[in-house]
Amino acid sequence: GTTAATAAPTGAPRRGGTLRVGITGGGSSDTLDPHSPVSSPDIARTLNLYEPLLFRDHDYQLEMLVAKSVTASPDAKTWTAVLRDGIRFHDGRPVTPADVVASFRRITDPKDPKTGAASLGMLAEVVPVGENAVEFRLSEPSATFDDYLGQYPLGIVPADFDIKKPIGTGPFRASTFTPGLQSEFVRNEHYWRPGEPYLDKLVLIDFAADDARINALLSSQVDAVDQVPLALIDVLGSDPRMRILTSETGTWLPFTMRVDRPPFDDVRVREAMRLIVDREQMINQVLSGQGRLGNDLYAPFDPDYASELPQRKQDIAKARRLLAEAGKADLTVELVTAPVQAGAVEAAQVFQQQAKAAGVTVELKKVDTTTFYGDDYLSWDFAQDFWYTRNYLPQVAQCALPDSPYNETHFNDPEFLDLVGRASSTMDAGVRSELLKKAQRIEYERGGYIIWGFANQVDAHQVYVAGLAPSRTGLPLSGYQFRKAWLG
Amino acid sequence: MSLEVTDLRVSTSDGSPVLHGVSYAIAPGEILALVGESGSGKTTAGLAALGHFRRGLVPVGGAVTVGDTDILALAEPERRALRGRTVAYIPQDPALSLNPSLRIGRQIAEVLEAHGMADDGRVTEVLEEVGLPSDEAYQRRYPHQLSGGQQQRVGIAMAFACRPSVVVLDEPTTGLDVTTQALVLRTIGTLTAEHRVAALYITHDLAVVAQIADRVAVMREGRVVETGTTREVLGHPTHAYTRELLDAVPSLDGVAPAGQAGAPVLAAKDISVSYGDVTVLRDVALTVATGECLMLLGESGSGKTTLSQCLSGLAAHYTGSVELDGVPLPPSTRQRTAAQLRDVQYVFQSPFSSLNPRKTIAQSVELPLTRLTTMDKARRRERVAEMLDRVRLGSALADRLPEQLSGGERQRAAIARALVTTPRVLVCDEVTSALDVSVQATVLDVLNDLRRDLGMAIVFVTHNIALAREIADRIAVLLDGGIAECGPVDDVLSRPSHRYTRELLANTPKL
């Protein structure tokens, strides 16, 4: 309603009502598949329809969902998940170990591996144990396997799952779905959290264009939107009908340098590049200040994050010197950029400008997202990418190992491999922390990433929407989890 | 009712006068002819009788009284009530004035409806009055399914439908061949007489005037310069301009300007042309000798243009042969040698489309020289100047664009272009039929002089037999794609052997 309710609702949550959410992206390839979400709307749908065994809460701590406990054997080669008592699917059937086994079989199906499969390389088999538990048997030890299990594309679905009847244990049930346009959900009466969700109905609406999404919010055609363009934060903030929802996240927009090809095969050139970046300016110009400094390291929320390493600052003189030593004075490089995420192309332009100071000529090659993720993806010499919040080891598994699916920097460092290998098999937190800090130092010194900052997630909603909280996951609108949302 | 126009003054909306005080009066049953050169204001004066002035023209004084009502004093609706009812108009060009997308029956009935008259057989009746078939099928025809003469008579029928008491006829017979013209004139004559209509007959052809009008008013530059009974004015004209007009009228009784005919130059041997399955020409043969002028006479569509284009190599697809000094010419200009092209030249029917509007006269006239001779620029320039001089276009006109010239001047330029290469045979296709009588006279003059001076042969194509004595030595009559008769002018005019020729002579109006 356009009624200028300008006071946020307070007190106990009210039940009922329909929440209309505008979400960035999506298109004709939208899907309800629990295991291969691609676009933001896909992810939002997955998160409300399905639940993995466990997942990250707003503080980026692991939280038990379908499982009530997940524990490792001393050798870290066997992990046991005990299912939550009385948890049911949308159609009322109880969740059984068989369902869990089937779900993981579907995910790791060699003929059609799903998104989650990539990080489950070490998973040998999943076997039911008794009435309410499953055992994950690994080919090699993994001390943080629970972390791997805690990913949203690993939702648990019935053994007889059929995409035409998208059934899970999530707080909402699917009602209608039109790819590229919108999808509607209704309350899941069997949801295991008492009282939740509060909404009767949830409507997720795809928006290809930013301004369309914002205009829809302003003209009250939707109640909440994700990804507020940074330019508009002030306006929306100053509009009494609106509320801004800002979350610090571990989301990063790195520049990626291939360490195995010139010019970046020379560590001095890589360091020079990292010294060229004025990180404050990046955050100011690209994120309008909505972000935190990066130190060329990812996983800032990991307990073992190497915060002791000195913060890298712009140092043009040193950069020039290093380049000169490497015989690369007045270097010219091509930076491949694409609108993979809000701010990407802008960051590229700012970097191009900053590089001039060090006599480095950066030629921008802007391609559309499809081309970017096309045949040459992972083989650009100098490009960009976008990652949500992760902890250290899972992120390493994704992008820093020779066999990682997305090793865009082609990083392949024996010492690093050894450290990481040992860390993943150590259950002793103290020892592991030591190893991981060493590994991070290596990346800090010789890695191929320029990680200049972590973007805040900024979303907006009508003032009468309550129950949305900041989330470190990097997923917008309290991690797209609307079970706590209610309308005042 | 009578029509009286007194001291009518009309000017363009930007103030330049078109009519300065024109006056004329017509009694019931009388026909007044309004003559004058093109642009003299005849149509304007005529339309005023209906209280109508074309866009951009405004009346600035004078009165137009029909019976006893001053039309200019009336408001638009009342004028409209008069138009077509009391005062009717017959347009200059029926092809343009009939609505191409309405059946003719409808267009006649329309007038009746507009003036609240029931069409109880009146359409049929009036069609018969103008001598057209009146059956249903005919009434359902569209204008483009009628010949020019028929269209003109439909126009007349429309005008007479409401039995008006005044009619204005604006050059109703220009563009009709003599036979049809005679028919139309007869129709008009009878209708005006029967219904005691006061008729204003606009024309620039005095011969026609002689035939139809009771009284004549001569106009020039927006003024009536002379009025009187037809006999007086044509008999002993007082105004110089009237005399000029009279002299310009071609007469069949004069003596032909005998050129000294020499040896035959150009000979066409059994030429045949057919477009698809229509045969336009059938084994036509003719010859012209140096210094001789052959008139190729024939009605519209008889194949005159086709034949003359065969002669000059513009129509390649004929059978038979064209010989120059006994040497056969290649059918298409593209195969003819420069010499051959120089020797046979062609002047086109319409001066309005035969000169490139984007090129100055000099440029156009020079074209043949640049293409067909090796003259250098200086020589070419001299030649062009000389030729323009010969056709009486001062070198002042040399660098004008065609649009800045009058029809007659253009035609003379076109002739100049044909003459720069001093051809031995000149083919002129209806070079005068697009022109005013007075202008026509000058062009014929020019041709005669040139023939005398340069001693070239001329094939003069026309549909107007009246020009015979003005220019030709011999006449060849083209009919249904064949030569109907051919011989010296005097023989043909005095003893026409062919029915068609006799008809032509009979229908051609004389002073």
Add this chain to the structure above:
Amino acid sequence: MSRLIVRRLVVSLAVLWLVSLLVFVVTLLLPGDPARAILGQQATPERIAALQQQLQLDAPVWERYLDWLGGVLTGDLGFSTSTQGSVNSLLGDRIVASLVLLIAAAVISTAVGLVLGTWTAMRRGRPVDHTVSGISLVIAALPEFVIGVGLIILLSTTVFRIFPSVTLTRPGAPVWSEPGQLVLPVLTLVLVVTPYITRMMRATMSEVLDSGYVEMARLKGLPERTVIVRHAFPHAIGPVAQVIALQLAWLAGGVVVVEFLFRYPGIGQALIDAVNKRDVEVVQAVTLLIAAVYIVVNLLADIVGILTNPKVAAR
């Protein structure tokens, strides 16, 4: 006459066929692999391989063309690689939506254009004429997205907040279920198209009004209404029909920008999406549709021309 129309029809069909060929070839040249395009960042080699043979991207070209053409002829526009569903089901509603937009815009602008054109033609040289001509000249010059953005600022977000700036119809529900949302897109298109029709109508009408037969009609004393309606209008329709056709054809293509701007769920939006996703068969279908619209409207225009021209009609 009917023979003439039939001939025209055959020609159109031939053209349409050639267009289909052209479209097919052009779209084949689209680089990038649909499989990758669909999977985006999640494209691991295994998944690509799996999807590729699932999409049968390995059959020979001519075979694919024949399959596709056969499909099109039997009303099956093919398989959308990105929705994993039939193109028909993807485009079905969108075609309707776009048609609604087109027809609404076409009807309004044609009506307005013809009336304004005639009206100004009858008042040539008067102030009204100059004002209308001036305004239409200015609007005619503006690119559609400029007009669109302008209208949003004016009527939706900033100055007034009267109409919604985006179209959000719940699935299944037809776009016209919330007419308010149609206003801005339609208005934009109308503003783009009307000026041309108006100007053309004015031009032809002026010409006709100066023609001999209209003057004659007046000289016959016919009432002005009859003169305009019976004698002038029919002659103006023929040529103007051509322009209207061209404009409609333009609409079919220009709708892309407008749909993008207003998030209108039509084929234009689908096209942009499909091009980005390398969804070849959707691109083919949409392009062919737009081309077909063009050909059909032109055919209609020519038929109108033939019918309003007795010289031909009488044959």
Add this chain to the structure above:
Amino acid sequence: MTAVEAVEIVDTPDVPIRQPGLFRRAWALPTAKIGTALTAVVVLVAVLGPWLGPVITGYGTTDFAGKPFQHDGIAGTDGIGRDVFTRFLAGGSTLLLYAVLATAIGIVLGAAIGMFAGYSGGRLDSVVMRGNDVLLSLPQLVFALLAIAMIGPQGWLLVTVIGVTHAPRIARVARQATVAVVSNEYIRAAEMYAVPRWRILVGEVLPNITGPLMVELGLRLTYSIGYVASLSFLGLGIQPPSADWGLMINENRIALIVQPWGVLLPVLAIAVLTVGTNLITDSLASAAARKEAR
């Protein structure tokens, strides 16, 4: 004396020289004067802008003048804090250049095809024109969309695609005009003097269809500007970090409410420019029309 003048003209008989008629008649109309004025203003901005920008504002097109979408400076800053006014001044030249080139290509191609078909007539004519219809039925924007998806947003590609897609439309007009001209007897005359085909086309036909061609030129120029802008607006045209009006609108329209200048300036510029060219075109058209009437 006059003879001498005649020489000057005769010197180059076949070049389509001196049709002052059209332009002088057009210039007599107020629309022409207004149109020229408007166009001139924008062209001036576009041409001088790149140099003036830094002088006036002290910033280059890619320098940072402050935080994103602030109001400091003449017209504030854009999405990454660059000076909008500088970029506005710099942003017209490319657009203008592309539009002009595209139009040129279109006119040359189109006129050539149209004149050739119209003069040849017969079967050749109908074949060429059918082919033309095929191209015509592919909407220009869609065509551009595909081409760019194929080869990527390259300047030369934009120009070529827009130019080439203009061609069939222009060819149509050129052909109509040519057919009308070819029916004239002065063409027969030229043929009679064995003037070669191409000389007839260039010397006799072309000068007589300049009217409609000029009108097309103006029209297509207006469209070209629109298309280049539209494509940049869709993000498919001129690429960052270049300053370009269409691109600016796209980059900044998100902040329309906060910092309208980034959109308003280029929108106004494009509007004024297109209106200007359109007015000129209109004056040419009515001038040409009057010519017909004579």
